[in-house]
Amino acid sequence: MTVTRAITTAPRGERGVLHPPRRPMTARRFARKYLIGIIAILVSIVVFLVPFIFILLQAAKDPKDAGLMGFDLPTTWQFWQNLVEVIQTNSYQVLAAFINSFILTIASVAIMVVFSAMCGYLLHRRRTKLNPLVNFLVLAGLIVPPAVVPTIWVLQGLGIFDTLPGMILVEATLGLSFSILLFRAFVATIPRELDEAAIIDGAGPMRLFFQVILPLLRPVLITVIVVQAVAVFNDFTGPLYFLPSSSNPTVQLTLYNFQSQAVSQYNLLFMNILLITIPPLIMYIFFNRQIVAGMTSGAVKG
């Protein structure tokens, strides 16, 4: 499977080395190291930082100033006032949206991770006639665009359309394929001898999986959790289709609805963007190292 190759090849590499072997520093190498670095940093400031600084500045302006969309310091700084105002808008709808988005993200990622780890594990460990079929279905799940309106029809039939549980199950399902592929690749790096040892110790299938295998999957678990949590938290299309009423807004929907309010308030809009960027950012700061590690190797496993 191509999607997994990149990852399966990883553990075979030199662990944790992110730079070529050291060689004596010549003037040319020195210039190259710093010159390229400095150019890259300058370009990155323009390309990547300016948009974020822009969000920050806009979030601190007054409505009229923000409406001009200039890249300049606010004439009046009202960062705090905007923050309070965004939170109070529509009777604290943003807070409700944050709670909903957190519930949605945590529940769907939990389901997704456990179920797909089980699948990925089994796909690698047990070779049966089922395997080609399962592989095909996983691939189909990755490629085939979800049939939206029929999904609504199914959800309505189950009485969970426009409810948080319904949305959780849909998000969990749509993330399965990608997660299974990652897990299957990583299970390959766990020696079977470990399974055997556990089985000799009398571990049943459940214990074997949950107490032996799952802890060993930690690096890829973190990668899957972070990637999928960011994806679900930032998902806009899903809630747009499956949570249409205002009773369960998610942060992305409140943001989208914010821009369509008749009286435009760009300062609050950007404050809102800023607010909903914070949770994924915190997640990234915490797991920055592990994401790369999880992507690159099973080397971290103890």
Added chain:
Amino acid sequence: MKLSPMRRAAAATAAIAAVALALTGCSGFGSTGSNSGSKVTITFLTQNDAPTRTQSKALIEAFEKKYPDVTVKLDTQPPGTQGDNLMKTKLSTKTMDNVFHYNSGSLFQALNPKTSMVDLSGESWVKDLDKNFKQVVSVDGKVYGAPLGTSSAGGILYNKKIYQQLGLSIPTTWDEFIANSNKIKTADPNVTPILQSFGDTWTSQLLVLGDFANINKQDPNWATDYTENKNGAKYVNQPAFEGFQHTAQIVPAGLVNKDYASMTNAQAMDALANGTAAQYPMLTGSMATVQQNEPDKINDIGVFAIPSPDAQYTSLTLWEPNALYISSTTSGDKLKASKEFVAFANSPQGCEIQNKTGAAAGPYSTSACSLPSDAPAFTKDVQKYIDDDKASPALEFKSPIKGPNLETILIAVASGSTSAQVGAQQYDQDVKAQAQQLGIKGW
């Protein structure tokens, strides 16, 4: 969390009720006895946008003060297509709130009022209703809805100061309008003659939707023919085609702001208020932006009807306010309380709340309410057209069919990537799809 002011109101009401019960010598605090003091709870469904919610909450609070034995629970739902679908779901599954706030006109008709709503023809406020409004909340002569909010108009908003300075008069034909615009352009190249704001795509529709009163004046049967797919009532044919022609004409004539493709409605309203632009085809509802950002300039703006090619047809297109309805599942005490609530909204006290919480965009559709004396000047312009019998409700109040792609098609027409002819053909196709989906006969 979002219901906390309501809860407080509910708690207060409960306290008053408890006192009332004690006074009437009722024995049990939680008694459900059928005495006159027993409490009734009704539910009220409205749209979830901020102004509507504020207004609803104020209305409920005042109502509960006046009728302490009734509690009103507020539910909200999104406006637009999503809301339309939810509304139908709730009505067809009999889970609708007792009182609900929804569009009048074609969307109201689509709810099958005869079976889903309570006939309110006998209520005392009906006699005060404006005849146009009465028509858009009635089926077979029975009235089902009471207005909440003001009507609004779709026409050309214009800066009066610029008109005064250049000595321009209100145009009554399209050619005069273009001539005025050219004069504005030559007088000061920095002033935009006509604003367009496709940053908010819906704004592209004004020259077509706002032209309906003119079509209606020429051919009063047009809306019926259009609905029944006969007599060539199509947008490719005149008179309806003129809206597409007008849309296509103004950009190549160099009369439009150069940032028309990205300007937003709010920016356009600001430009108009500040005098950097002279005219803007728009709904008067957008005046709320001016009220928020430049309240001192609100009286610099007036409105006139989108001119027809022929002066005798020029008239103003009106959008009726939404209305309150009672669902047919309501009965007994709840029905009584619901009727009281609807009547309260159209009582002097209810009107006062409407004036305080809603930005007026035009006259009320009932004589029970009147605009405050400090209402913005443009509302008087609207009233004048109505008094002169030169106004008509928009097409959506006369026909259930509106194609979903109109705004997109009109942007393509306005920016020149589609001709008026092709655009009108595309829209007729779009209308056909909608009519078929609705299962309307004749398509």
Added chain:
Amino acid sequence: MTTASVTIDPAAPTRAPRKTKSDRRGMRSPYPSWFYIPAGVLYLIFFALPTFSSFYFALTRWTLFSQTFIGFGNFVQFFQTPALTQGFVNTFIYGFVTSAAKVVLGLALALLLTGATFGRGYLRAVVFFPVLVSTVGVGLTFKALLDPFHGVVNQVLGFFHLPQPGWYTDPHLALLTVAGVDIWKGVGIATLIFMAGIVAIPSEYFEAARVDGAGSWNVFRNITLPLVRPAMATVIILSLIGGLRSFDLIWAMTNGGPGFSSDVIASVIYKQYQAGFFGLSTAGNVILFLVVTAIMLPVQWLLNRREADL
């Protein structure tokens, strides 16, 4: 229950002692097939069922409560949607442009970030950062930055007396602008996958090449490029699937406009859903399904074959 394949592995003898236990539970393997069931049930109900039923609903006029069978009417109508041809062309352009750019830029950035570059840690964080921001947020931010008149980008261009294009208001440019923003947002993921691929290359290869006196270009050409091919396949497939199906950034930035100039199949489908044309929208979904599959199968096959050659 097929245990045959399992017996070939060394674990087989060790299963004997606990056979009674697992027999009682009806499971003969330490790897019970029911592990597929939880995921399978979700997949079946929320993915397979809707997908299969869509083939039926695509043939109806549908309001969620009632459906009328109308045969291929929806497909006929779908192909009459204004400017649909453009929607198809746009879908291809968007998919291919974004994935090609992500491959090239992602590889370049990955090379830079796995090398001994000054400020590597900062660069790595900053390149990945856009991945974290929501698509809607990115769309709205760039709409403001690229505003043809007030936006920063055009003001800077104006300062240098360069032409100031209407980035998303010019019908000829809108789609490419959105694609550009998509690349900006997605290149971090591509970079990460490439980095994983590069790090996985055993360092002995590089050392041997250096000893042989190979220059940077030769190292890249003969070692790095062939050995990151699996990573490249991953990037191509993921970004192509994403690009062909996505519409959220397009929706947040242009709503498919101006006019129909940046519509893709997915946004046409959404518009039809929004209008309440459920059958028509589902027919569009079936068409999108066929298009994506028709493109992805050969791509998948091609990339797999190339890998096998290695």
